[in-house]
Amino acid sequence: MDTFVLVLDESGAKGYSNNQEVLENEFGVMAGFIFSDKNLKGNYCACVQTFSDFASEGKLHITELSPDKQKQVRTKFFEVMQATRLNWSYEAIKVQGLYESENIRIPSEFTEKVLLHERLFIGLVLKVVNELNSSEEKEIKLKIITDNIDRPIVERFCKSIDEIIKLLTDKKLVYQYKKSDPIAKKSQIHQFEINVDYNKNFISIGKFDYSIKSEDSCLTFMADILVNSVYHHLKKKLESDPDLQLNSSSAIQGYPLAELVGGCRDEIEGEITSFSDFLYRREAPKE
Template sequence: MGIPQNLSHFFDFFAIALICLGEIMIEVEFYCDEAGRLGYVDSPEKYRGEFTLVAGLIVSGYVMHEVVRFCDYLSDRYRLLEEGGKFHVADMGVGRELIREDVLSFIKMHDIPLVYGANYFQPLYLRYLELKESIESAVVNMKRQGVGLSSNISRFTMNAQVEAFFNFYSKAMGFSLHVLNQPLLGLVKTDRVDDMLFDQYSRSIERYHNINSRGILKGRHYHFETREVRNFGVEVNVNVDAGDFRFKLLQDSSGRVEIVDSSLSILADVVTNSLNHHLKRYVLESDCGPLNGHDAIKGYFLASQVCVAGEKSMDLIYPYPKN
């Protein structure tokens, strides 16, 4: 993971606390918002290079209080926010550029780390088609053997926004763990989302912290001739060295999603909006190059504060198809 060198001081407050108090559970806040193509990947991209973005910032220590005060200042100055509502800087008329300038200047002044997760929509859709074809083929083959399989593909359909969120959270928590080297509680703060998306975000966090957990893949076996229905389960385990300190640190840490009103979601909205515009230009200039590397953020106003995943990212798993 590429970590901006000038941000090591960002966690100095916590380093002092750890020395004085010993090992404690530290709270770090991850503000985030989304942009681009959202929803399930059961249809193709609408234009070449369409992507999904979840982006935001890492807030900790004294900066937590600075953020609250700054957001209150913005709310009072622009008087455009309603409690419990959603804020979108792109929807503003007069004052849009002023509030964007205020927010980005505040982030730069406090050297607040920025994080984002982005993925192209088309490769996710193509993977969906492969899975759909595989399931349909399996249904036909098993039916010939007298065994019934469900052809319902919906349970396997990926949500582009959730995949981008997992990418975002992995970077944010990974960066924080690397710097602090102590168990953390990551509080994801986002504006209003529906219950289903809230649940999917929460399961993404659980998935990140329980990479080696044993789980049961459940199913039902139906025999056409005997009409017998039998439930079954397959135990799944990922082999990871449980003695590795980094793995223990990951398991001892946790995260959860918190819904905040629009007065606190301003920062993440502005960051996401600015990164979205920057990445759109990059996609055109690079002919759909990797979205999560150093090249992607080159020239961005706050590039020196962005935590970059480097080579271990969605870019390797779901590269944009060149043909």
């Protein structure tokens, strides 16, 4: 079993699925770069050598730098990514789309309030697993590195991964949820089962192990630079095309590292080809 490392960060909107957008087409994005665990030491050393002057004391957000230094850092970052040919991926979700998905399109008794951060995370991990699986790595171990985040959020991340991986490996997942009974004046536990009929277009893995580690380092600083630049790229694209599918190939086209991205698909005759773009589509303005 080969081991891979995913270093990620998020940018843009935050909050829960019961929040509606404040600004039209408000969205959040999570992005990360991937490499083999055997290259961890080499990549870390190269990262320290390149960014130590900017991130010498813990993690530094690129937004905390002066405009001139931000430009320098982005230039260096793009050069490092191009030189090392590091693959990367991202997941973007519109706030209003998440709200509609969790409160309108799906009956409320089947849902619970979820974090946008959580949905971004599982979407990104699934893209990475799919890309690794397409490289014929049927048994995957993924070391996930994030900046320092609260333990409850990490626990939510783990719960989401465990549920999805169980579905991918067992082809079955049982959900339990509580529903209030006004007559009995108490909550009752209900459950429903999801079964998957495997086909060639569905992600299928034999075994998946993972770990999540939080740290402040040059690696997480690189992830901060990546997601910040991706966020501003997508935001600018949305300004010219409000109906843009955020996870499509056309959305990331023109970004300096577009040739290294994984998980984006071309739109086919106007159809939405990204699962998350379909599930979290924005159909109506804020109520």
